Amino acid sequence: MRNKMLKRVTAVAAATMMTFLAMVPGTKITHAQGNDDVIKLRVCNWEEYIDLGAWDEEERMELENGAEIFGENSMVDDFTEWYYETYGKRVEVEYSCFGTNEDLYNQLTLGDVYDLVCPSDYMIMKLMAEKKLVPFSEDFYDTDNPDNYYVRGVSDYIKDTFDENEIGGESWSKYAAGYMWGVTGVLYNPEKMTEEEASTWDVFLNDKFKRQVTIKDNVRDSYFAALGSYRKDELMDESLRNAPDYQERLMQIMNDVDSDTIENVEDILQDMQGNVYSFETDSGKADMISGKVVANYQWSGDAVYAMDQAEEDDFYLDFAVPEESTNLWFDGWVMLQSGIGQDAEKQQAAEAFVNFVSRPDNAVRNMYYIGYTSVISGGDDDTVYDYLKWNYEAEDDEEDTTEYPVGFFFCGDDSNEDYIMTVPEEQTRRQLFAQYPTQEVLQRSAVMQYFDDTANKEINQMWINVRCYNIEDVPVQIWIFVGVAIVLVIYITIRIRMSHYREKK
Amino acid sequence: MRSSRFAKSGLGIPYALFLLLFVVAPLFVLLYYAFTNGQGQFTVQNLAAFFTSPNTIGTLAYSFALAVVTTCVCVLLAYPIAYILARSNMRHKSVILVAFVMPMWINFTLRITALKEILTVLEGNLALHPFLNSVIGMTYDFLPFMILPMYTTLMKLDTSLIEAAGDLGANPVQTFLKVTLPLSVPGIISGITMVFLPSMTNYVVLDMLYNSTYIMGSLIGSYFASYDWHNGSMIALILLLIILIFTLFTNKYSDEDEGRGGALI
Numbered sequence: 001m002r003n004k005m006l007k008r009v010t011a012v013a014a015a016t017m018m019t020f021l022a023m024v025p026g027t028k029i030t031h032a033q034g035n036d037d038v039i040k041l042r043v044c045n046w047e048e049y050i051d052l053g054a055w056d057e058e059e060r061m062e063l064e065n066g067a068e069i070f071g072e073n074s075m076v077d078d079f080t081e082w083y084y085e086t087y088g089k090r091v092e093v094e095y096s097c098f099g100t101n102e103d104l105y106n107q108l109t110l111g112d113v114y115d116l117v118c119p120s121d122y123m124i125m126k127l128m129a130e131k132k133l134v135p136f137s138e139d140f141y142d143t144d145n146p147d148n149y150y151v152r153g154v155s156d157y158i159k160d161t162f163d164e165n166e167i168g169g170e171s172w173s174k175y176a177a178g179y180m181w182g183v184t185g186v187l188y189n190p191e192k193m194t195e196e197e198a199s200t201w202d203v204f205l206n207d208k209f210k211r212q213v214t215i216k217d218n219v220r221d222s223y224f225a226a227l228g229s230y231r232k233d234e235l236m237d238e239s240l241r242n243a244p245d246y247q248e249r250l251m252q253i254m255n256d257v258d259s260d261t262i263e264n265v266e267d268i269l270q271d272m273q274g275n276v277y278s279f280e281t282d283s284g285k286a287d288m289i290s291g292k293v294v295a296n297y298q299w300s301g302d303a304v305y306a307m308d309q310a311e312e313d314d315f316y317l318d319f320a321v322p323e324e325s326t327n328l329w330f331d332g333w334v335m336l337q338s339g340i341g342q343d344a345e346k347q348q349a350a351e352a353f354v355n356f357v358s359r360p361d362n363a364v365r366n367m368y369y370i371g372y373t374s375v376i377s378g379g380d381d382d383t384v385y386d387y388l389k390w391n392y393e394a395e396d397d398e399e400d401t402t403e404y405p406v407g408f409f410f411c412g413d414d415s416n417e418d419y420i421m422t423v424p425e426e427q428t429r430r431q432l433f434a435q436y437p438t439q440e441v442l443q444r445s446a447v448m449q450y451f452d453d454t455a456n457k458e459i460n461q462m463w464i465n466v467r468c469y470n471i472e473d474v475p476v477q478i479w480i481f482v483g484v485a486i487v488l489v490i491y492i493t494i495r496i497r498m499s500h501y502r503e504k505k
Numbered sequence: 506m507r508s509s510r511f512a513k514s515g516l517g518i519p520y521a522l523f524l525l526l527f528v529v530a531p532l533f534v535l536l537y538y539a540f541t542n543g544q545g546q547f548t549v550q551n552l553a554a555f556f557t558s559p560n561t562i563g564t565l566a567y568s569f570a571l572a573v574v575t576t577c578v579c580v581l582l583a584y585p586i587a588y589i590l591a592r593s594n595m596r597h598k599s600v601i602l603v604a605f606v607m608p609m610w611i612n613f614t615l616r617i618t619a620l621k622e623i624l625t626v627l628e629g630n631l632a633l634h635p636f637l638n639s640v641i642g643m644t645y646d647f648l649p650f651m652i653l654p655m656y657t658t659l660m661k662l663d664t665s666l667i668e669a670a671g672d673l674g675a676n677p678v679q680t681f682l683k684v685t686l687p688l689s690v691p692g693i694i695s696g697i698t699m700v701f702l703p704s705m706t707n708y709v710v711l712d713m714l715y716n717s718t719y720i721m722g723s724l725i726g727s728y729f730a731s732y733d734w735h736n737g738s739m740i741a742l743i744l745l746l747i748i749l750i751f752t753l754f755t756n757k758y759s760d761e762d763e764g765r766g767g768a769l770i
Contacts, residue, residue, distance in 0.1 A: 102730045109732075211632040217717070219731070277632040278715035292625065453543075460731035464560055467719045467727070471563035 038090035039349045042339055043076075044104065044114040046331065047097040049180070050357070051075045051369040061368070063386040071365045079356045083349065086147060091349050108132070108338070115339035116350040121330045122220065122450040124176050128167040129450070133175045134335040137344075140177075140351045150177050150358040153384075155377035156412045157442070161328070165447060176332040177354045178375030180366075182300035183328055183437055183445055184221060185321040187284075187307070192294040195429060198320035201228035203295055204272045214287065214296040215272060217279035219463040221327070224448055225297060226268040227254060227261070228324040235324040247443075254325055254446035257455035262462050269466045279467070285309070288317060299329070300434040301372030307431050308371065316426075319434040321441045328445035330375070360384050373435045377410045385410055385419065392423050392432045400425040404432060408439035535745075538738035551739035561724065561740070568720040571636070572705040575643040579700050580693060582644070583651035587692075588685075591659035602656065609649045617713045620645055624714070635716035642710040647703060651696035658692025659685075694755045702748055 053074040061069040076093050083091045096114075098104040101123040108114070119127070127133050143151050158181060162173040188198040192212075197203060204215050204225060215222055231253055234240060240249060273279070277293050284296040285306040298306065303319045310317045333354045340347050356362060360383035363376040367387070378384040385406075394401040404423045407416035423432060437445075451459055542548045555561050586605065590598055608616060624638055625631055631638055662685065670680040706722035719727065721744050728737030 100730070102732070105732065106729070211630050217712075273717060276717075277630070279717045280715075281712065283713070283715075292631075456731060457733070460727070460733065463731075464719070464724070464727060467717065468560035468724065469563040469567040469718050471559045471566055473563070474566070 038092045039345055040092050040094065041116065041346065041349050041353065042094045042096075042114045043116045043353065044096050044098055044107075045118045047099060049097075049118070049331075049366075049370055049372075051362075051365040053077070059368075061364075061387070061390060063364075063383060063390055065382040065386050067361055067364075067383045067386065069361055069364050069368070069383075069387070071369065075357065075362060075365065078362075079353055082356055083352055087348075087352065089345075089349075091352075093353070108336070113339050114336055115346060116333055116335055116353060118179055118331050118333050121332070121447060124172065124330075124332055124334055125167050125450040127334060127336075128170070128172070128175050132337050134337055134340045134347065135174045136177065136335070136351060137347060139348075140354075147352075147355060149355045149360070149376075152379045153358055153360055153363070153376040153381065154178060155375055155409050157409050158330075158375040161330075161447070162332075172332075176334050177358070178330050178332045179357070180301065180370075180372040181328070181330045181375050182373055182434075183321055183326040183441065184224065184297065184299055185303065185319055185326060185434070186295050187288055187298040187303045187317055187319050188295035189288070189291070190316065190318045190429075195318065195320055198295055198318070199323050200232070201225045201322045201324055202232065203322075204276055204297070205229060205268070207275060209294055210275055211277050212294045213275070214277045214280045214284050214293050216284075216297045217281045219459060220448060221297060222269060222272075222279070222463075223265060223459060224254065224327045225322075226265045226272065227256065228322060230261070230264050230268050231256075232324050250325060250444065250446050254327070255449045257451060257459065259458065262458055266462045266465055269462075273466060289313070289315065291315075300437070301370070303434045304431045305371040307434070316430075318426075318429045319431075320429065321437060323444075326437075326441065326445045328442070328447050330447075332375075388432075388436070389421060392421060392427055394422050394424050398424055402428060404428060405438065406436045408442060409436055414439040535738045535742055538734045539742045540739075542735055551736050552743075554736060555739060555743060564719050564721060564724050567718060568705045571639055571643070571720060572701050574640050575647065575704040576697055576701045578640060578644050579648055579651040580697065583648060583655055583696065584689075584693070587652050587655035587659055591656050591662070602652075605652055606649045608645075613646055614709070614713065616645065617642055617710060621714060631715050635711075635714070635718065638714040639711050639716045642714045643700075643704045643707065646707070646710060647700040650699040654695040654699070655689065655692040658689050658695075662688055698752060698755050701751070705748075706744065 051071045051074065053071040055071040059070070063069065076095050080091050080093060083089065098107065098117075101119050104117060104119055105123060105126070108117075124133075139145070140148065141151050142148055146152075154177075158178050159173065162176065162178060163171050165172050186198045186203055188203075193203075193209065197206065197208075203209070204213055206213075215225060228235065235250075235253065240246060243249060277287075280287070280296070284293070284298065285302055287293045288296055288306050289310045298319070300319070303317075307317050307319065333350075335347060335350050340350060357366065358374075358376050360376060360378045360381045363374040363378075364383055364387045366372075367374050374384070376384055388406065392404075401422050402425045403420050404427060405414040405416075405420045407419035408414045410416075410419045421432075427433065539551055540547055540549065542550060590602055595601065620642060621631070624641065628634060628638075666684055666688070667680055670684045675683065706720065708720050708722035708726070711718070711720060711723070721740065725737050725740050725744075728734070728740065
């Protein structure tokens with residue numbers, strides 16, 4: 001390449017700039033041991049996405065199977081200790097955080113080096129397609145090794161999804177290990193909106209709630225919602241629902257990036273923009289709790305957080321999953337080529353880190369701390385299920401209870417008697433439902449693929465068209481007003497100049 | 506002699522380094538990306554794209570309108586205050602001035618959050634008046650930057666000139682229009698520069714006040730988020746040029762009228 005040199009120079013300059021910028025919001029915590037023979041592991045995760053410890057004594061949990069859950073130190077510290085005890089080697093974790101998948105990707109392109117990162121599904125696919133990842137070693141998949149908590153504990157449902165989805169002929173599970181997962185839906189105020197009204201992507205077009213609902217300020221999530229609304233009839237059609245290849249067809253529909261479709265989605269998003277309160281990045285949860293809006297587009301984990309927060313003020317919010325389809329999403333651990341390279345020792349440490357956070361008690365600690373749902377069901381270990389019971393099971397004297405099956409996640413079948421919980425009736429649309437949606441909901445879920453370069457460009461342009469003020473929309477009166485204002489300014493300027501000129505004479 | 510002169514110029518080295526590393530180098534990166542495409546080839550396509558799309562031009566117009574209205578509101582609000590403060594014989598002038606500047610000491614996101622609640626009480630639903638709210642938010646944010654330079658200029662104004670105008674038969678209105686106002690132009694210009702430029706790009710205020718329309722800052726951000734650094738850089742560059750032209754223009758204006766300069770920030 002001719003301009004390779006130039007590219008390098010700019011990359012270095014840009015990297016310097018980025019490092020400078022990265023110092024501002026990033027929180028870099030180094031867990032130093034200070035030796036030469038320590039393995040240095042650079043981990044980059046979402047902000048507030050791991051247990052930082054320092055729990056109050058009253059938060060100590062004792063579960064039915066005897067497991068005791070308590071976060072004394074941060075999980076990263078616990079890992080270095082566990083690693084030394086288990087493998088007899090020192091590891092030093094340099095833990096940092098990113099804000100969005102795109103930020104992480106840009107950091108990587110600009111030359112930041114990490115060994116283990118935790119992006120979302122589509123970013124994992126993008127990194128896979130670009131051959132930037134290192135596959136997990138064979139040892140990692142060895143179910144006989146008791147320290148391989150990930151393969152021993154990951155839910156079959158998640159494992160199947162990771163096995164079935166492929167990029168370039170290779171399944172995700174070769175390169176990625178799940179961390180947290182969930183669906184997207186609508187968080188709503190049941191006093192102002194019915195469950196039925198909330199259970200459709202059309203809620204953002206419903207003029208009964210004009211300027212009272214918010215949607216995500218994020219092209220992928222908004223695209224999904226608008227697409228669900230655009231192809232509602234097809235998606236709700238019984239013949240599709242009952243088709244043997246429903247899953248594949250659903251995936252196709254919800255990943256449709258045809259130019260035609262994009263155009264139609266743009267129209268719908270324009271309509272949504274005219275109807276919603278705002279496109280929000282982070283204010284949605286607070287606005288739900290304060291009552292500014294009556295419904296908002298939400299990821300299941302954040303919905304749980306918002307419901308918890310609201311309950312502290314005796315205010316109750318519910319969660320609904322649109323009938324058309326919902327976006328099944330994951331965040332997963334992947335190892336980077338640029339960081340790990342050929343370093344087998346480092347790779348082993350990275351895999352050990354994944355296993356450590358997948359240990360059932362640690363999965364529970366993280367879930368308790370951040371409110372999202374771990375991909376770990378526990379295998380033979382009941383800790384995760386017992387945590388669910390500890391969290392949600394109805395008290396003996398509670399009256400309005402119902403049975404809620406979570407077997408689909410724990411063993412692949414909702415009808416399994418072992419995984420049917422008796423819970424307060426409202427939990428079927430509250431935190432439990434958001435954390436562990438029913439089999440019926442998960443069957444209408446679709447993973448959203450990454451957009452390739454062409455589609456990405458087209459969709460971004462579509463998004464810009466939606467969000468920008470179109471000069472052609474300027475009404476005639478404004479043009480006249482601006483014209484008059486300009487003439488006036490010119491006139492006044494000339495008058496002032498003339499008078500100056502005369503005075504000087 | 507010689508060595509002391511060297512020492513003096515040496516004092517500038519840290520700043521020069523800073524400038525080189527964080528201002529000049531990034532500018533070149535910006536230039537490179539603005540005039541190349543994804544394959545690294547030279548192109549003016551990005552430039553053409555900006556001026557041919559009704560959306561980007563619309564965004565420029567929207568940002569411009571927002572900035573103009575905000576600046577006008579700020580001038581109209583700030584001038585009387587600065588005038589009263591500077592010309593009155595109040596004993597605790599500086600205390601009052603501090604009261605006006607104090608909001609600047611509080612983090613601006615906090616201030617806007619507070620403003621959001623107040624506006625919600627007043628308006629009910631913020632989403633109904635996005636443009637108005639943005640103007641109010643920016644005015645709230647930038648007003649001190651307008652008051653301060655105006656106040657300084659008016660403080661420095663030679664009172665004997667006003668007395669002379671009175672002695673020569675001008676009434677108070679004439680004195681104000683012919684003497685005080687023209688002499689305070691540099692302060693006004695400097696205030697305008699400090700308010701106009703940030704209000705064209707500060708999209709955080711819009712975000713926080715639920716105005717979902719993009720302005721220049723958010724447009725650049727949106728390109729970067731979709732890995733399109735080329736179009737993003739071009740828009741950043743265009744914005745830079747607009748600001749440069751604006752600064753040159755206002756600078757020339759204040760020089761001409763007063764010869765004091767000082768508007769270049």
